[in-house]
Amino acid sequence: MKISGQFLSPTRQAEIEPFETAQRPVVGFSCNYESGLWSGFHSHPRAQLMYAVSGVMRVDTLDTSYVVPPTTALFLPAGAQHAMGMDGPVALRELFLTEDAAGRVGNMPKVIAVSGLLREVILAACAEPVDWEPQGRGHHLAELALDEIARATPLPLSLPLPRDPRLRKVIEALRERPHDTRGIEAWSEVANTSARTLARMFRSELGLSFRQWRQQTRLTEALRALTLGTSPARAAAIAGFESTPAFGAAFRAHFGITPGQARKLQPGAAP
Known part of the structure; x- marks a missing residue:
């Protein structure tokens, strides 16, 4: 942003x-x-x-x-x-x-x-x-x-954030470019540590694996994009999916609504 x-x-x-x-x-x-x-x-x-x-x-x-x-x-x-x-x-x-x-x-x-x-x-x-x-x-x-x-029903719209500056650097980069396809080995160079250490940091600080955190980030960014009017196909690309139906299934499993329903979360001008 x-x-x-x-x-x-x-x-x-x-x-x-x-x-x-x-x-x-x-x-x-x-x-x-x-x-x-x-x-x-x-x-x-x-x-x-x-x-x-x-x-x-x-x-x-x-x-x-x-x-x-x-x-x-x-x-x-x-x-x-x-x-x-x-x-x-x-x-x-x-x-x-x-x-x-x-x-x-x-x-x-x-x-x-x-x-x-x-x-x-x-x-x-x-x-x-x-x-x-x-x-x-x-x-x-x-x-x-x-x-x-x-x-009211609580919704899964939160992502854990780390305190370690090395992991924070990786997290911020992933949030800026959720569609980045680099694996944990490449990201370990960004963090200036080993891939094994970085994987351990994800688990210990965030309670998620690198893949799980990135997937959740991608889906959350896709939801944000959809509510701003982005097409489901473009949102699928943001989330790293080549298949729009596969993206739709993963999106619905995580948020409980379809990408099409998410696009409708756009009320008119404020009163």
Whole structure:
């Protein structure tokens, strides 16, 4: 992903602060971002649910990378160090949750499916003032949002990230060029180590073999491309498949939907 600039400026932080310190258990925050922006690592004092009405977000924590296409949202607990990047223009609609509210939906990061109901609740919550009436519409929206988030289905849209700088170098290169066909012997030269050591590092740090991690990366990148309108044939090439039907079978086995269904995860312009 090409990065053209960072957006977490002091001005932006000042805009977000009222939502991070609000007295209400759930408050909504809206902002639209240009393509290619990158936030750099930061954290928030409150848990957050990050949902893009349109566009695709990539969110990295210290040990995991998440791809967040439309119809999904990422839940992050309070204090989680993370960085956000925008693949194309992104219309972000975000909920900030107090400690008590977050305790009702979980304490671990997760990507969830956003139902039609949850989508409308998020949009409605973002239209409410920060200090909504405790017994008014905002209260009912908050309760419904928390219930829907807790019930939502977690999705396999995360990739483990390493801490070892040698392995990190290989990982970053693979993420930039998921279709690269070089084997682990060639990548060991990039890491300046032996193929055996590199294979051991994949297992010990990521819990996956080199082939498994690369396959998961390729499928995740293919999903991202599909949600941006790429054809299934092109997505198959991104994932390293010569056969589109074989790609479709692997894609469905991993994500539970077909490439054609993934292409439909493109809602219209943000309200």
